[in-house]
Each structure stands twice: as structure tokens, then as C-alpha cells.
Amino acid sequence: MLNKKLLSIVLAAGLVSTLPAMASKTMESIKKKGEVSCGVNTALAGFGIAGSDGKWTGFDVDYCRAIAAAALGDANKVRYVPLNASQRFTALQSGEIDVLARNTTWTMSRDTQLGTTFGATNFFDGQGFLVPKSLKVKSAKQLKGATICVQSGTTTEKNLSDYFRMNKMTYKPVVAEDLKIVIANYNEGRCKVFTSDASQLAAIRANDTKQPDDHIILPEIISKEPLGPVTRQGDEAWSKLVTWVHFAMITAEELGVTSANVDQMRSDTNPEIQRLLGQGNNDFGKSIGNDAQWGYRVIKQVGNYGEVFERHVGKKTPLKLDRGQNALWTNGGLQYAPPIR
Ligand SMILES: N[C@@H](CCC(=O)N[C@@H](CS)C(=O)NCC(=O)O)C(=O)O
Known part of the structure; x- marks a missing residue:
């Protein structure tokens, strides 16, 4: 048995280049259950x-599916646990879910005080305001004294209070825990304004208002909302698997590997593609308690990041979202994956 000091000398000298694969309690339990419990909207x-x-369908649902494809070999082996904002962290802490994939903002307190851990940002977002056109408001600066619908247990609630205080404006929050009630409050006029992350406003305008064209999202984006999956602290192998599933999907998009061409790509000689797909002597799955083909399965069964974005929230969907900050870094966006090597 090497003691710590000796091990560090050995590692520094490059005599031992890797540590043994990390064991994952979560992975063990998932294998036993035969499914990944995924917290969703x-x-x-x-x-x-x-x-x-x-x-279940959606951008976050596809993250759950990608994790199941990597961990269990089958994207369908997911148990979806719908959670509102206030319930989500308790469900993770108690072990009811293995991972939370539900527009959750990575903040310092959530990352360091709740026994939970973040790693990937699968959607860069920011908070905005939705208003009926009939209100004839063009800017958030005109919302002085407004009634504003907001869901409790969110960063949204806190940003709202900061923004109005900073701009020396008053407002009346109309708060509810259940999204259905927040939406009903807005549609039935109990508030004039709906605030949340801009992506969620696009979803609500498209699907939950009578006439989407009667509503606009104001130009001000008042916060940073890096949204991503959350795992329990203390199971690094599992957390890393969840993070690297996202990076694999980004890497695939960078390399032009899609769910449609991934089988051909398996024989491509590009070493980056070979590492992503576990071809040749490459096995990057072992160190995250998995096998060499984890990345291949994610792309084959779910697709690369761009495919998932376009499928659920892109220009051809009712949400009609631009890639914006979620474009690849090579296209002026923020989506960037560390290399698989
Ligand atoms: N990103 C913010 C807000 C996330 C959030 O919960 N947004 C609401 C928007 S109304 C939502 O998606 N609710 C869905 C639900 O409760 O099912 C956070 O992490 O606190």
C-alpha cells in the first residue's frame, strides 16, 4: 500500500499515470434498479x-435519456420524477432522484451549501419579463408598481427583488409554488407581468397563453442563469459521468457526429472521433465506472447537443429559440467542452 507522500512522488515522477476507476454508489443502485431516477419539470x-x-419529452428530458444511454445502455430506462422549484433539492438530498435535470441555476450557495454539486451548463439563460402587448410597455424600466407573477423557491424571486431595489422601483410579487397556478395567475390577470428565465418565458408564451402573439418578452435580461444538471455531493464518479455526458454531446457537435451518421463515424480515423466513440484502444468510460462505448450510445440514442437543441427548443419548434449563448464557442457562443483525452 502506497502512503500519500509516496503516491504523490510517484505521480509527480509520472511513474503511475492513472488512478483506479472510481466506484460509484449511485451507479451501483441504478444498475440494481435498472433505471435512472431523473428529476424534471x-x-x-x-x-x-x-x-x-x-x-416524457423535452430538452432536459433528453439529458436524462442521454445519462441512461451512457449508464445503462438504454435511453428509455428513466423514471421521471416531476418536481417544482421548492421540491427539487430535497428530492436529490433524500435520494429520491439520482440526478436533477430541470432548468436549475448553478449558484455558489447551491453548489456549496446543499450537499449538491454542479458541473455542466447545458443551457445559458438569463431572467426576463413577459407582458401582454396590450400593456404597451416596451422596457422593464416601465414596470414601476406592477404586479409580477413568480414561482417560489427560485433564483427568479431573488433577482426580481434585487432588480427593483437597484432601480428604485416598487412592485407587488404574486407568488405561487405550483407552475400551473403561476400561469393561471398571469392568464387570469392577477398579475400584469410574468418573470422567469427567458427560455421558460418562451415556453410559457408558446404553450400556455391563448394567443402567444399577444405577449412580448421585454428586452432586459436582468441576471445570469447558467442552467445544468445537479447531482448529490460525495459520488464523484457519478457526478463526472453526468457532466461528461454533456461534454460528449458538445464534442459530437464540434466534430459533426450526429445520431444519423454515428455508425459511419465509428470507422473515421480522426483520433478525436475515435476517443469520443471509444474506438481503437480508447476507453475513457472506465474511469467513470462505465465502458468504452458510453459516448457512442449517447449520440446514437439521443444525438449531439445541436440536434437536441433544435429538436425541442430551436427555430422550428413553437419556442423558436436562437442558439444565442448556447451556440458552440466556434460560432460565437459559450458552449465549449474540454477535450476527451
Ligand atoms: N433557474 C431558476 C428558475 C427555475 C424554475 O423553476 N423556473 C420555473 C419557471 S416558472 C419553472 O420552470 N417551473 C417549472 C415547474 O415547476 O414545473 C432556478 O434555478 O431557480
Whole structure:
């Protein structure tokens, strides 16, 4: 048995280049259950919603599917647990879910005080305001004294209070825990303004208002909302797997590997593609408690990041979102993956 000092000397000398694969309790339990328990939105079209057939779809749902494809070999082996904002961290802390994939903002207190951990940002967002056109408001600066609908247990609530205080304006929050109630409050006029992350405003305008064209999102974006999956602290192998699933999807987009061409790409000689897909002697899965083909399965069964974005929230969907900050770094966006090597 090497003691710590000796181990560091050995590592520094480059005599031992890797440590043994990390064991993951979460992975063990998932294998036993045969499914990944994934915390998702209660009903937010484009991100996470169950259809009348009970089938879950959405951008975040595809993250759950990608994790299941990597961890269990089958994107369908997911148990979806719908959670509102206030319930989500307790569900993770208690072990009810293995991962939370539900527009959750990475903040310092959430990362360091809740026994939870963040690693990937799968959607760069920011908080905005949705208003009926009939209000004839063009800027958030005109919202003095407004009634504003907001969901509790969110960063949204806090940013709202900071923004109005900073701009020396008053407002009346109309708060509810359940998204359905927040939406009903807005649609039934109990508030004039709806505030949340801009992506969620686009989803709500498209799917939950009578006439989407009667509503506009104001130009001000008042916060940074880096949204990403959350895992429990203390199971690094699992947390790293969840993070690297996102990086694999970004890497695939960078390399032009899609769900449609991934089988051909397996014989491509580009070493980056070989590492992503676990070809040749490459096995980057082992160190995250997995096998060499984890990346291949993610792309084959779910797709690369761009495919998932366009499928659920892109220009051809009711949400009509631009890639914006979620474009690849090579296209002027913020989505960037560290190299697989
Ligand atoms: N990103 C923010 C807000 C996330 C959030 O919960 N947004 C609401 C927008 S209304 C939502 O998506 N609710 C969906 C639900 O409760 O199912 C956070 O992490 O606190």
C-alpha cells in the first residue's frame, strides 16, 4: 500500500499515470434498479413535459435519456420524477432522484451549501419579463408598481427583488409554488407581468397563453442563469459521468457526429472521433465506472447537443429559440467542452 507522500512522488515522477476507476454508489443502485431516477419539470413544454400517452419529452428530458444511454445502455430506462422549484433539492438530498435535470441555476450557495454539486451548463439563460402587448410597455424600466407573477423557491424571486431595489422601483410579487397556478395567475390577470428565465418565458408564451402573439418578452435580461444538471455531493464518479455526458454531446457537435451518421463515424480515423466513440484502444468510460462505448450510445440514442437543441427548443419548434449563448464557442457562443483525452 502506497502512503500519500509516496503516491504523490510517484505521480509527480509520472511513474503511475492513472488512478483506479472510481466506484460509484449511485451507479451501483441504478444498475440494481435498472433505471435512472431523473428529476424534471412538472410540465414545461420544450424542456420537460409528459404527453397524453405519459411519454416524457423535452430538452432536459433528453439529458436524462442521454445519462441512461451512457449508464445503462438504454435511453428509455428513466423514471421521471416531476418536481417544482421548492421540491427539487430535497428530492436529490433524500435520494429520491439520482440526478436533477430541470432548468436549475448553478449558484455558489447551491453548489456549496446543499450537499449538491454542479458541473455542466447545458443551457445559458438569463431572467426576463413577459407582458401582454396590450400593456404597451416596451422596457422593464416601465414596470414601476406592477404586479409580477413568480414561482417560489427560485433564483427568479431573488433577482426580481434585487432588480427593483437597484432601480428604485416598487412592485407587488404574486407568488405561487405550483407552475400551473403561476400561469393561471398571469392568464387570469392577477398579475400584469410574468418573470422567469427567458427560455421558460418562451415556453410559457408558446404553450400556455391563448394567443402567444399577444405577449412580448421585454428586452432586459436582468441576471445570469447558467442552467445544468445537479447531482448529490460525495459520488464523484457519478457526478463526472453526468457532466461528461454533456461534454460528449458538445464534442459530437464540434466534430459533426450526429445520431444519423454515428455508425459511419465509428470507422473515421480522426483520433478525436475515435476517443469520443471509444474506438481503437480508447476507453475513457472506465474511469467513470462505465465502458468504452458510453459516448457512442449517447449520440446514437439521443444525438449531439445541436440536434437536441433544435429538436425541442430551436427555430422550428413553437419556442423558436436562437442558439444565442448556447451556440458552440466556434460560432460565437459559450458552449465549449474540454477535450476527451
Ligand atoms: N433557474 C431558476 C428558475 C427555475 C424554475 O423553476 N423556473 C420555473 C419557471 S416558472 C419553472 O420552470 N417551473 C417549472 C415547474 O415547476 O414545473 C432556478 O434555478 O431557480
